[in-house]
Amino acid sequence: MNRILIIGAGGVGRVVTHKCAQHPEIFQEITLASRTVAKCDAIVGDIKNFPGKIQTAAVDADNVEELVSLIEKVRPQLLINVALPYQDLTIMAACLKTGVHYLDTANYEHPDEAHFCYAPQWAMQKDFEEAGLTAVLGCGFDPGMTNIYTAYVRKHYFDRMDYVDIVDCNAGDHGYPFATNFNPEINIREVSAKGRYYDQGIWQETEPLSVKREFRFPDGIGSKDIYLLYHEEMESLTKHYPEVKRMRFWMTFGQSYLMHLKALENVGMTRIDPVVYEGHEIIPLQFLKKLLPDPASLGPRTVGKTCIGIWVSGEKEGQAKSCYLYNTSDHQACFREVGAQAVSYTTGVPAALGARLVLTGEWSGKGVFNVEQFDPDPFMSEIGDWGLPWQVTFPSAASFEDFLISRDPCASGDN
Ligand code: NDP
Numbered sequence: 122m123n124r125i126l127i128i129g130a131g132g133v134g135r136v137v138t139h140k141c142a143q144h145p146e147i148f149q150e151i152t153l154a155s156r157t158v159a160k161c162d163a164i165v166g167d168i169k170n171f172p173g174k175i176q177t178a179a180v181d182a183d184n185v186e187e188l189v190s191l192i193e194k195v196r197p198q199l200l201i202n203v204a205l206p207y208q209d210l211t212i213m214a215a216c217l218k219t220g221v222h223y224l225d226t227a228n229y230e231h232p233d234e235a236h237f238c239y240a241p242q243w244a245m246q247k248d249f250e251e252a253g254l255t256a257v258l259g260c261g262f263d264p265g266m267t268n269i270y271t272a273y274v275r276k277h278y279f280d281r282m283d284y285v286d287i288v289d290c291n292a293g294d295h296g297y298p299f300a301t302n303f304n305p306e307i308n309i310r311e312v313s314a315k316g317r318y319y320d321q322g323i324w325q326e327t328e329p330l331s332v333k334r335e336f337r338f339p340d341g342i343g344s345k346d347i348y349l350l351y352h353e354e355m356e357s358l359t360k361h362y363p364e365v366k367r368m369r370f371w372m373t374f375g376q377s378y379l380m381h382l383k384a385l386e387n388v389g390m391t392r393i394d395p396v397v398y399e400g401h402e403i404i405p406l407q408f409l410k411k412l413l414p415d416p417a418s419l420g421p422r423t424v425g426k427t428c429i430g431i432w433v434s435g436e437k438e439g440q441a442k443s444c445y446l447y448n449t450s451d452h453q454a455c456f457r458e459v460g461a462q463a464v465s466y467t468t469g470v471p472a473a474l475g476a477r478l479v480l481t482g483e484w485s486g487k488g489v490f491n492v493e494q495f496d497p498d499p500f501m502s503e504i505g506d507w508g509l510p511w512q513v514t515f516p517s518a519a520s521f522e523d524f525l526i527s528r529d530p531c532a533s534g535d536n
Contacts, residue, residue: 123150123198125141125148125199127151128180128188128200129203129204129205130154130160130163132469133203133469134164134469135465136466137203137469138175139168140459140470141476142171142175147477147480149174150174151173152175154177154191178194178195197221198480199221199223199479200212200224201224202225203469206230209229209241209242216254217248220254222479223249224475225259226260226265226471227261227307229242230307230310234393245489250487255485257475257492258357260475260492262429263287264353265468265492266448266471267287267354267431268357269500269501271285271431271433272497274433279442279444280435282362282433284366284368284432284520285362285368286369286431286432286433286521287354287432289370289373289429290429292342293424293425293426293427293452295419295423297414300413302416302465303464305409305413309391310393310406311352312329312374313329313386314350315327316329316330316350316351317355318369327349330374331349333346336371336525339449342428345373348371349371350372358493361493385409391406392404392405392406393406420462423463424452426449426463427464428447428449430445430447430448431447433446434521442515445514446514447512448467467509471509473507474500475492478500483499484496484499
């Protein structure tokens with residue numbers, strides 16, 4: 122009898138709950154908890170025909186004692202954390218106190234500092250090891266699938282990886298001049314930070330969104346501008362694959378998004394330090410979040426596709442080799458299935474499958490793990506059936522740069 126506790130009833134929490142409920146052979150009892158229980162009730166109310174037990178609860182995940190008493194009541198084997206990155210450490214602490222496995226999709230970030238890193242979570246390695254528990258970090262899409270893709274191509278297609286480029290495209294249109302597809306506060310903090318990429322063992326820094334290229338995406342998406350960003354999976358991937366000479370992360374942004382972001386930055390609306398307004402302290406970015414559309418509400422109006430993948434160049438049996446592995450998802454298809462757009466869907470589905478692999482012991486180990494440390498094969502063989510099929514192509518040129526602007530990376534490979 123597998124019992125799970127999901128924390129966070131946002132867009133991603135909706136997808137994880139639906140996906141787990143689609144697999145009653147694995148998940149027999151599901152509890153969805155969040156700060157606002159009405160959001161949990163709305164999600165659970167949409168789930169029909171789940172033969173097991175499904176319930177909701179209210180919890181403040183910043184409070185370890187509250188978490189502990191909820192966990193003791195629910196008695197799950199595994200907790201899936203899809204609240205905000207601010208809660209990672211308190212939720213991990215509560216798992217340690219109660220003897221429960223842990224899985225999340227975003228690395229820890231302090232609310233007062235726009236900086237994310239794995240260090241505080243990796244520092245809990247010994248505690249999880251001694252408790253005989255597994256903590257799985259970053260099991261969404263990026264981080265998550267992109268890490269598993271990297272592990273998979275290294276295992277099956279390369280003897281050595283030299284260059285890794287992770288490319289994240291959201292070609293969806295929600296019809297608003299400015300909205301974010303996941304939590305606005307987290308999204309804007311990530312995008313307005315300096316860019317960083319890894320080059321020959323050194324992290325090179327770039328001004329925010331100052332490095333732009335154009336990439337032609339497959340499956341009818343076509344050419345899009347991509348911008349160099351720092352992204353969290355690079356921290357663990359460069360640690361676990363020290364052979365990689367250069368690693369970069371790229372993301373697409375539309376002109377309207379960039380124009381609004383610049384204006385909001387220029388007037389101070391993206392600041393995360395307190396400002397006194399009419400006698401009250403407010404954080405401008407948190408106030409902005411209140412004004413922006415809730416990402417969970419974008420589902421019905423978002424059309425178009427996402428395409429996230431990795432481009433790797435390296436060597437196999439003495440020959441130069443390149444490979445592009447990716448998933449394309451359709452916003453409306455995701456919405457029809459679980460009531461959420463593709464950005465939430467592509468995050469929640471890997472979390473649900475990761476949870477299944479921990480519960481069945483196919484992913485096991487005592488301590489704190491990034492997903493590339495597990496065997497990618499059981500994940501890659503099932504993820505298509507769970508809703509995120511992948512494609513791989515082996516373009517003949519050896520460089521990612523060769524495929525920018527002018528060439529279609531899927532046109533010349535042996536699929
Ligand atoms: P949302 O903002 O839509 O949802 C977050 C949920 O967490 C809300 O329901 C909120 O509850 C709840 N929450 C926040 N603070 C607390 C708290 N103190 N106690 C209990 N619940 C709390 O975010 P998303 O669903 O879009 O994202 C969820 C997570 O997924 C984030 O960590 C995000 O960074 C991550 N993510 C990862 C991606 C990946 O590919 N790896 C991609 C996209 C997102 P309430 O509404 O009641 O305040």
